[in-house]
Amino acid sequence: MSQHAPEKQRLSRQLFKIKDLTTILAETHDPEKRLKRVLGAFDLILLGIGAIIGAGIFTVVGTAAAGDALRLGAGPSIIVSFALTAVACGFAALCYSEFAAMVPISGSAYTYAYATFGELVAWIIGWDLMLEYTVANIAVAISWSGYFTEFIRGFGIHLPAWATIDFRSAFQGFEKASVLLSQGTAFSQLNPSLQHAWEAVHLAPHLFGMPLICNLPAFIIVTLITTLLVIGIKESARFTSIMVAIKLLVLALFVAIGFFYVKPEHWIPFAPNGFAGIKTGAAIVFFAYIGFDAVSTVAEETKNPKRDIPIGILGSLVICTIIYIVVSAVFTGIIPFSILKDTLSTQKAEALAFAMKYIHLDWATGIVSAGALVAQTAVLLVMQLGQSRV
Numbered sequence: 001m002s003q004h005a006p007e008k009q010r011l012s013r014q015l016f017k018i019k020d021l022t023t024i025l026a027e028t029h030d031p032e033k034r035l036k037r038v039l040g041a042f043d044l045i046l047l048g049i050g051a052i053i054g055a056g057i058f059t060v061v062g063t064a065a066a067g068d069a070l071r072l073g074a075g076p077s078i079i080v081s082f083a084l085t086a087v088a089c090g091f092a093a094l095c096y097s098e099f100a101a102m103v104p105i106s107g108s109a110y111t112y113a114y115a116t117f118g119e120l121v122a123w124i125i126g127w128d129l130m131l132e133y134t135v136a137n138i139a140v141a142i143s144w145s146g147y148f149t150e151f152i153r154g155f156g157i158h159l160p161a162w163a164t165i166d167f168r169s170a171f172q173g174f175e176k177a178s179v180l181l182s183q184g185t186a187f188s189q190l191n192p193s194l195q196h197a198w199e200a201v202h203l204a205p206h207l208f209g210m211p212l213i214c215n216l217p218a219f220i221i222v223t224l225i226t227t228l229l230v231i232g233i234k235e236s237a238r239f240t241s242i243m244v245a246i247k248l249l250v251l252a253l254f255v256a257i258g259f260f261y262v263k264p265e266h267w268i269p270f271a272p273n274g275f276a277g278i279k280t281g282a283a284i285v286f287f288a289y290i291g292f293d294a295v296s297t298v299a300e301e302t303k304n305p306k307r308d309i310p311i312g313i314l315g316s317l318v319i320c321t322i323i324y325i326v327v328s329a330v331f332t333g334i335i336p337f338s339i340l341k342d343t344l345s346t347q348k349a350e351a352l353a354f355a356m357k358y359i360h361l362d363w364a365t366g367i368v369s370a371g372a373l374v375a376q377t378a379v380l381l382v383m384q385l386g387q388s389r390v
Contacts, residue, residue, distance in 0.1 A: 016118035024105055024115060035106065035301045036233065041308040041315070043237045044295050047382055048316025050240040051291030053247060053323065054140065054379035058372040061328050062351025064284040066340040067277070073341055074281030076332040077271035079325050081281030086321040088282075089289045093317050097310035100296040104305030106389035108297045126390065133387035136290075137222065137380060142166070144376040145217040151373055154366065161196050162204035163216040170204075170213045173197020225381050229388060233301050236385060243378035250371025251323060253364070254352055255330050261359045262333030272337050288324065291379065292317050294386035331355050
């Protein structure tokens with residue numbers, strides 16, 4: 001056992017070897033490795049807003065306010081839910097701000113772990129971050145595809161079913177649909193998702209006997225964003241700024257229009273399910289805040305990271321919180337809680353689009369839906385940006 005002891009000690013030292021800050025920072029001065037420092041505080045705020053405000057605010061506000069069969073709705077007190085979640089996220093944001101200012105490297109939490117806990121922990125956290133951004137990209141890209149398909153359908157453009165669904169979902173849905181059809185269920189009575197899957201498999205073109213099924217819009221948008229990121233960070237930041245401006249204009253339009261339809265009596269009772277509803281709402285809207293940490297991944301490309309990174313992270317968090325609170329106040333002021341509970345708790349719907357339909361403004365419904373599409377595009381861009389930097 002004594003012979004193996006030195007080997008175990010060497011292995012332990014290797015696994016938990018810390019990369020000191022001097023070495024980490026020295027690498028940023030290597031002309032062949034360093035990234036261009038071209039981003040300012042305003043660029044970082046826009047990146048943060050681009051990552052945080054996604055389709056979540058267009059949909060999650062309805063789920064949090066109305067609740068569902070398993071969760072209580074916050075009702076108008078969703079305003080408090082957003083505020084509580086912002087405070088919780090604020091503590092995490094302060095940690096990211098301090099670390100990013102001290103270690104202005106693109107690796108984010110991977111780099112921080114390498115400098116404190118060692119190589120093994122950094123390796124685990126690094127791949128966790130890669131998985132986080134990958135899964136987020138997949139989910140957002142699929143959702144983007146759904147929004148895009150519905151958007152172009154309004155112009156009379158219909159994509160084939162086999163080009164708007166993934167292979168696994170198509171065959172799982174096809175098998176379920178086939179069983180129901182064999183039992184005598186009419187095709188028109190099938191769930192729309194099962195109809196979609198059955199058509200995808202049944203009508204798909206074949207190559208070497210295999211059906212060609214893929215979510216083409218999701219693949220295309222990810223490819224286009226990847227191409228933009230390869231072109232350069234400044235161009236990516238500029239495109240993000242445009243996307244952020246568009247979605248903020250859409251949310252401003254919603255608030256400006258909805259303000260005239262707000263009825264204060266719809267805010268009574270303010271907390272129909274008490275603190276339990278507020279707490280549940282806070283847990284739901286937490287996912288609308290995810291993304292501010294992506295700002296830390298561009299620390300190496302920031303002109304003055306010690307000043308600009310905290311401004312970018314905390315500034316985007318504060319601005320998004322204000323936007324969320326104002327939008328949710330108008331939303332719950334337009335639609336009474338009783339209708340929210342009866343409708344959005346049982347149906348999957350875009351909350352803000354539903355609010356526009358409720359006040360019979362169909363033209364505004366289309367604009368809000370387009371805003372959700374743009375919001376998701378910005379989220380995809382920032383998430384892929386963060387993944388590539390890690």
